[in-house]
Amino acid sequence: MTDTPLLEVRDLTKTFQVPGAGKGRGLRALNGISFDLKRGETLGLVGESGCGKSTLARTLLMLERPDGGSVRFDGVDPFALKGAELLAWRRRVQMVFQDPFASLNARMTAGEIIGEPWRTHRSLHRTAGERSARIRELLDLVGLRKGDEQRYPQEFSGGQRQRIGIARALALSPDVIICDEPVSALDLSVQAQVLNLLNDLQRQLGVSYLFISHDLSVVRHVADRVLVMYLGGIVEQGDTESVFNRALHPYSAALMSAAPSLDADARREHIVLQGELPSPLSPPSGCRFRTRCWKATDACASAAPEAAVDPRDPGHTAACFHPLEDASGLVAAGGDGR
Known part of the structure; x- marks a missing residue:
């Protein structure tokens, strides 16, 4: 793996118009997505069903066109390509599907x-x-x-x-393979074999993976870094062990608290989220997670939090006004969301 980004995504947005939803209303499936994917890296993507993971994958495959933001693949905007150049680019990003x-x-x-x-x-x-x-x-x-x-x-x-x-x-x-729940339909013993195969292929070929999964134990096993999505936005990202062991965003903490631990002596409080997942057609104002967050205040309803950096780990960011206590020193991350 190298430190040079192969894929750079900045402030990506995608809204779908929904018949009968009312004039001017749409489903904002992607809400300002920003991240990098490095050469030879596995980037895990986790979040509840309906959070926008599949829309992000389809957009990166150019099956959907974003409303705003930018995608740079090896320095090139793929959405600006046409004809033979576009055909040649399509070789570079491929897909492994959920149902084999x-x-x-x-x-x-x-x-x-x-x-x-x-x-x-x-x-x-x-x-x-x-x-x-x-x-x-x-x-x-x-x-x-x-x-x-x-x-x-x-x-x-x-x-x-x-x-x-x-x-x-x-x-x-290809340079990048998008793996959409590639082992969820397999028995546990077979899952391990396929995951080990993907790891071996990455070492041999230097391919990068965007690995989408609901199974946090699988993500922890294969991913170098993790993106946590909620209602169309990335609420936290960082090195896998940092996010799993020291989640900064309350939503990430709730997800990670439910993940199995390899440490039999570990004592981890299981955080149970209250309330239903809001409709993406009518998301809450301000922070989209506030209606289910035990740390929410009036400030969370008035504006959406920007990504901020943990000063102890510059690669670890969270978009939260009230991060968990051990991350009280968060500082603004800047415009690129990294």
């Missing part, structure tokens, strides 16, 4: 699935021999056997099907 069966075409063999991206990117592996050789290399890379390219998805186990999905994502030699 629904994401594979049951009428295609494993080899056909892995080689399918080359139908669009015809400059790669022009001859049948080149394609066949590369498919065998990818099968070997993800731990499948020679001859598996002739089998159909329904002939594989769930873990093997996810390995095919990973091989397909690697077919275009």
